[in-house]
Amino acid sequence: MSETIINQAVEAVAGLINALGLFANIHRGVLGTGNDLCCEVGPTYPEAVFMDKNKYIPVDFTINGKHTDLQTLSEALNKIHESLTMRRTYPSGDSWQIVDITTATEPQKIERESEGAWIMASSLTVKVNTNL
Numbered sequence: 001m002s003e004t005i006i007n008q009a010v011e012a013v014a015g016l017i018n019a020l021g022l023f024a025n026i027h028r029g030v031l032g033t034g035n036d037l038c039c040e041v042g043p044t045y046p047e048a049v050f051m052d053k054n055k056y057i058p059v060d061f062t063i064n065g066k067h068t069d070l071q072t073l074s075e076a077l078n079k080i081h082e083s084l085t086m087r088r089t090y091p092s093g094d095s096w097q098i099v100d101i102t103t104a105t106e107p108q109k110i111e112r113e114s115e116g117a118w119i120m121a122s123s124l125t126v127k128v129n130t131n132l
Contacts (some may be wrong), residue, residue, distance in 0.1 A: 005096040006059060009128045010041055012091035012098065013061060013084070020083055022068060022076040030111075031119070034065045037076065059126040060104060070109070070118045077107035078121050084124060100127040 003011070010028070017026045017037070026037040028032050042060035061078060067073035090098035107122040 003038065004121050005093070005128065005130050006044055006057070007060060008093050009091075009096055009098055009126060010039070010061065012037060012093075013101070013126055016084060016087075016091070017063075017080055020079055021051075022079065023072055026063070031064055033065050033067045035072075035117070037063065037065045039063050046085050051068070055130045056099070057128045057130060059128055061124040061126050062121065062124065063118065064110075065107075065119050066113075066119050068117050072086075073120050074107060077120055081107065081122065081124070095131055097129045097131070098126055102127075 014026050014028070016037045017039075022037065023035055024037045026039050028040055029038055031038050040062050042062060044057050044059050063077065065073050065077055067076070085103055087101065092098065092100065102125045104123040104125045105121070107120050110119040110121050112118050
């Protein structure tokens with residue numbers, strides 16, 4: 001079975017983030033035990049459906065990060081937001097295209113673990129056009 005359009009788009013965004021060369025590659029799921037970056041998608045829904053059945057789907061893309069140095073973590077999350085929201089071109093697939101990425105929630109501190117690692121979170125809205 002082939003990957004769904006949403007999963008393909010999420011993997012493409014993760015690829016854009018990994019190309020930034022941050023302190024860790026981003027992965028789907030939960031934060032690991034060391035310095036780490038992870039992402040996951042929230043519920044999605046069509047924003048617009050057209051007569052030809054094309055759709056615009058905003059995908060809530062949550063990014064969590066953990067690092068023992070708050071400055072390193074903050075710089076990484078801010079670089080993700082600045083780089084992705086300022087792009088002029090985005091990835092596409094056979095039946096989808098990312099048309100825009102915007103900041104939904106700016107990077108913010110969540111907590112500091114007892115071991116000293118900082119945790120921050122943010123989210124992007126990835127607007128996907130499906131042309132089935």
